[in-house]
Amino acid sequence: MKSVFGILPAAGLAVGLALASLPANGQQPQAPIPGLKPATPACVAAAKEILQMKHAGAMYANAVPNIVHQTKDQILSTNLNYQKDLNEVEVIVAKKLAGREQEIGEGMAQIYCNMFTEQELKDLVVFYKSPLGQKLLTAEPQAIQTSMNYMTNWAQNFATIVNGEFRAEMRKRGKQI
Incomplete structure (x- = not known):
């Protein structure tokens, strides 16, 4: 387990x-x-x-x-x-x-x-x-791992958005990055 x-x-x-x-x-x-x-x-x-x-x-x-x-x-x-x-x-x-x-x-x-x-x-x-406690002990590791994977993916996607915003704001200033 x-x-x-x-x-x-x-x-x-x-x-x-x-x-x-x-x-x-x-x-x-x-x-x-x-x-x-x-x-x-x-x-x-x-x-x-x-x-x-x-x-x-x-x-x-x-x-x-x-x-x-x-x-x-x-x-x-x-x-x-x-x-x-x-x-x-x-x-x-x-x-x-x-x-x-x-x-x-x-x-x-x-x-x-x-x-x-x-x-x-x-x-x-x-x-x-208890049965629910046993289920928690069994399921929680997977729930945490899946949550960590979700957060990692979210952060990568959000970083792309943030990067785009930086680039857009810099273009407004006439600077290409």
Whole structure:
């Protein structure tokens, strides 16, 4: 089953790039997200259930290996003579830090708990388990993708109109562009 998150590969890339700028010390525990209030365990559980139903994990599933690889490539760009060693170290670091992408899911659950009350999240879980909720989970990704395609086509067509208006206004000024 597809999810809303399945059509957002750019979001996964953004997560990867954002995480790539974090300190590399893998032994540091995850700090609380600044500006978010602590959430109750029940709220976090409901948020995680919603995220699981939406297949949010697919968005960040490869975050660790991708960031490890990007970091290796960045180091390699200034240390070409260490390519063999860096390739070997990449495997070691990826294994050592495997599973850390789950921190993203924890953070997302905290964010949901700050956006919705615990009861709202529980109500959403009930809704997503209903026939209409299941239909939404199934149909929404396609609706969003189709909407994105429509917006792209609209913008291209509108840009042609805007270009024509610029040209017409410039012709009025005696200038051909």
